[in-house]
Amino acid sequence: MSKLSGKVQTVLGLVDPEQLGRTMTHEHLTMSFECCYFPPPPGDEAVAVDPFHMQHMHWLRQNPYSSHENLLLQQETAAVHDELLAYRKAGGGAIVENTTAGIERDLPALRQLAKDTGVHIIAGAGYYVDCTHTEDTRKMSVEKLSDIMVSEVLHGADNTDIRCGVIGEIGTGWPITESEARVLRAAAHAQTKLGCPVIIHPGRNPAAPAEVVRILQEAGGDIGKTVMSHLDRTIFDHGELLEFAKLGSYLEYDLFGMEMLNYPYNLVVDMPSDSQRVKTLAFLVKEGYEDKIVIAHDIHTKNRLVKFGGHGYSHILKNIVPKMLLRDISQHQVDKILIDNPKHWLTFK
Numbered sequence: 001m002s003k004l005s006g007k008v009q010t011v012l013g014l015v016d017p018e019q020l021g022r023t024m025t026h027e028h029l030t031m032s033f034e035c036c037y038f039p040p041p042p043g044d045e046a047v048a049v050d051p052f053h054m055q056h057m058h059w060l061r062q063n064p065y066s067s068h069e070n071l072l073l074q075q076e077t078a079a080v081h082d083e084l085l086a087y088r089k090a091g092g093g094a095i096v097e098n099t100t101a102g103i104e105r106d107l108p109a110l111r112q113l114a115k116d117t118g119v120h121i122i123a124g125a126g127y128y129v130d131c132t133h134t135e136d137t138r139k140m141s142v143e144k145l146s147d148i149m150v151s152e153v154l155h156g157a158d159n160t161d162i163r164c165g166v167i168g169e170i171g172t173g174w175p176i177t178e179s180e181a182r183v184l185r186a187a188a189h190a191q192t193k194l195g196c197p198v199i200i201h202p203g204r205n206p207a208a209p210a211e212v213v214r215i216l217q218e219a220g221g222d223i224g225k226t227v228m229s230h231l232d233r234t235i236f237d238h239g240e241l242l243e244f245a246k247l248g249s250y251l252e253y254d255l256f257g258m259e260m261l262n263y264p265y266n267l268v269v270d271m272p273s274d275s276q277r278v279k280t281l282a283f284l285v286k287e288g289y290e291d292k293i294v295i296a297h298d299i300h301t302k303n304r305l306v307k308f309g310g311h312g313y314s315h316i317l318k319n320i321v322p323k324m325l326l327r328d329i330s331q332h333q334v335d336k337i338l339i340d341n342p343k344h345w346l347t348f349k
């Protein structure tokens with residue numbers, strides 16, 4: 001039995017799973033999203049490059065990916081520090097920090113944040129979407145990629161001794177590229193060796209999550225120990241959602257706080273409101289999936305921080321939980337979603 005077995009691995013070391021408390025399973029504390037810059041709508045070029053002002057905050061909410069400045073979350077560590085203190089005060093205990101290679105993971109910053117705030121931070125191993133893969137990454141075999149992920153968990157990543165506690169978010173697009181498929185197979189192999197949690201960023205198509213599961217399963221992955229992220233912008237039809245849920249992964253609604261009219265990466269998508277997200281959670285609970293739901297905000301741009309008029313990391317605890325209780329999700333079920341499900345997922349086999 002490995003020394004990781006039965007434990008959760010944070011950036012400060014192994015902890016007993018009971019220590020985590022309420023856990024957001026998909027956040028970013030420091031990262032760059034420059035890889036996904038999207039040009040502003042015609043006529044909005046000037047506001048897109050203006051320094052941040054209060055009068056731009058609504059524009060940024062509608063066009064978060066069209067301001068280079070907004071994509072540099074790594075510049076806001078002081079604000080994130082304060083928001084983590086507020087998160088603890090609101091009853092939060094842990095955060096899974098999903099930044100992987102390609103979007104500027106900063107493990108020393110995560111370790112410092114964990115030390116200074118007392119929030120348990122679990123860091124992610126592996127690779128983001130294809131457009132961020134380096135030439136080296138593209139050339140690597142499944143075995144080599146898997147060895148690197150195993151080493152990031154067992155020994156530390158990015159030339160530090162800071163160890164990752166999950167594999168992911170592993171980035172995939174639609175269709176899944178050859179390089180992304182290799183990374184997925186490598187993640188499954190690493191998971192088999194380590195008995196560790198895995199988390200996936202699927203492409204923006206309703207068929208994408210099931211295709212990822214198929215690839216992971218074929219490579220021996222443990223789907224019951226895998227989180228499928230971003231379902232709120234991916235599967236809308238309730239029948240299709242139940243078909244996907246049957247495959248056995250955790251079902252993650254992780255864009256709480258993000259409300260926008262035009263989702264630039266896929267204009268076919270109507271980004272749901274928080275009320276609609278809660279309705280979908282209530283539906284899944286009614287269908288018997290209360291042991292499979294996890295939730296988060298996936299903060300990945302500056303405008304979502306409280307410092308810039310955003311909702312911050314405490315929005316779910318302060319605003320969404322009361323709404324869940326109003327919509328027939330019991331306190332016991334809320335606790336499963338925020339405490340028990342993340343704990344079971346994050347505990348090494």
Ligand SMILES: CCC(=O)NCCS(=O)(=O)O
Pocket residue numbers: 033103201230233255265298300
């Ligand atoms: C790095 C953060 C991330 O990938 N977030 C998901 C954004 S979206 O694909 O849902 O637009």
